[in-house]
Amino acid sequence: MATDAARGAMTTRGVRLHTDGLRVEELPVPRPGTHDVLVAVRAAGVGGLEAALATAAAGSPDLPLVIGREAAGVVADTGGAVDDWRIGDRVAVLPDRVCGVCPMCTGGRENLCVSRGLAGIDVDGVLSGFVAVDADRLVPVPHGIGFPVACLVPDAVGAPYHALKRAGVGDGSTVVVVGVGAVGLHAVQLATLAGAEVVAVDPDPQALQRAGVWGAHLVDATATDPVRSVRELTEGGADRVLDAAGDPSALTTAVGCVAPGGRVVLVAGGGGDLRDLDAHTLVTRELEVVGSYGATAQDVGELFDLLEEGRLDLTSSVTHTTDLDGVPEVVRRHQGEGPRAVRTVVTDLS
Numbered sequence: 017m018a019t020d021a022a023r024g025a026m027t028t029r030g031v032r033l034h035t036d037g038l039r040v041e042e043l044p045v046p047r048p049g050t051h052d053v054l055v056a057v058r059a060a061g062v063g064g065l066e067a068a069l070a071t072a073a074a075g076s077p078d079l080p081l082v083i084g085r086e087a088a089g090v091v092a093d094t095g096g097a098v099d100d101w102r103i104g105d106r107v108a109v110l111p112d113r114v115c116g117v118c119p120m121c122t123g124g125r126e127n128l129c130v131s132r133g134l135a136g137i138d139v140d141g142v143l144s145g146f147v148a149v150d151a152d153r154l155v156p157v158p159h160g161i162g163f164p165v166a167c168l169v170p171d172a173v174g175a176p177y178h179a180l181k182r183a184g185v186g187d188g189s190t191v192v193v194v195g196v197g198a199v200g201l202h203a204v205q206l207a208t209l210a211g212a213e214v215v216a217v218d219p220d221p222q223a224l225q226r227a228g229v230w231g232a233h234l235v236d237a238t239a240t241d242p243v244r245s246v247r248e249l250t251e252g253g254a255d256r257v258l259d260a261a262g263d264p265s266a267l268t269t270a271v272g273c274v275a276p277g278g279r280v281v282l283v284a285g286g287g288g289d290l291r292d293l294d295a296h297t298l299v300t301r302e303l304e305v306v307g308s309y310g311a312t313a314q315d316v317g318e319l320f321d322l323l324e325e326g327r328l329d330l331t332s333s334v335t336h337t338t339d340l341d342g343v344p345e346v347v348r349r350h351q352g353e354g355p356r357a358v359r360t361v362v363t364d365l366s
């Protein structure tokens with residue numbers, strides 16, 4: 017049963033990547049499959065990943081593709097086999113499409129699904145008025161949490177939350193976050209919430225300033241020896257280090273900052289080469305270097321609980337808002353050098 021909104025709108029607007037760039041255009045409203053939910057998107061994030069995709073994919077034969085991976089909105093229609101959701105429910109959309117039946121999915125680690133696809137890269141994304149998503153890929157958004165904040169929770173907040181779990185951050189531990197862009201900033205905030213003492217390392221004074229708001233000690237990555245500064249602050253090295261920068265020099269900085277017996281978690285994809293690491297150092301200092309990918313539905317549900325309880329405040333996470341027509345310009349600004357510590361949310365998808 018469709019709502020008036022879904023019934024009345026046979027077409028919607030969305031941002032698609034074509035071989036010659038991004039276009040805001042009329043698209044058919046997707047029809048939800050048997051196990052799908054049609055979501056009327058009320059807020060969707062756009063940032064560095066969308067810009068990287070637009071740069072990398074231009075000329076790909078798999079275009080056009082709706083971009084965007086972060087969305088929150090309202091259930092507008094449900095497929096015939098969907099029992100868990102009702103029209104009008106407030107939901108956040110998880111970024112990965114997963115199979116639901118592989119050992120990773122059935123074991124509660126669906127972020128590692130063997131046949132996952134990322135919205136906006138492998139399948140059509142969410143920067144559109146309506147999106148059809150498997151019912152299992154939605155998380156309820158509590159009343160009182162605005163859609164612009166809610167859309168960032170599954171990925172921009174979920175990924176660092178999952179990484180801190182992988183790191184094993186607890187009360188009284190010392191945590192270094194290398195790279196405090198959008199993901200790293202949330203890592204600083206969440207690690208502080210967990211009771212950790214946090215050091216933020218970044219070359220950008222503005223990004224460091226924002227990390228300082230959450231109580232982090234600040235280290236300028238362009239200083240002569242940032243590792244030495246971190247070691248002085250942490251009395252020999254941190255218990256846990258998150259590499260949220262994902263560039264080649266960040267990985268060696270991250271490993272240099274960890275104390276003997278400590279753990280380095282790589283949360284940013286891309287940059288860095290493990291061949292740069294000295295195996296002798298890893299062995300003799302018993303260091304662990306582990307990866308972290310995305311977040312599970314369980315993680316995202318826990319974050320919404322923290323928000324609802326008022327323990328987590330993400331009101332400063334949305335730095336800019338725009339409408340669908342503004343998306344190509346936001347993506348252009350993020351290409352090349354790009355603004356860091358900026359999170360733009362599209363709040364008008366009509």
Ligand SMILES: [Zn+2]
Nearest residue numbers: 115118121129
């Ligand atoms: Zn799976």
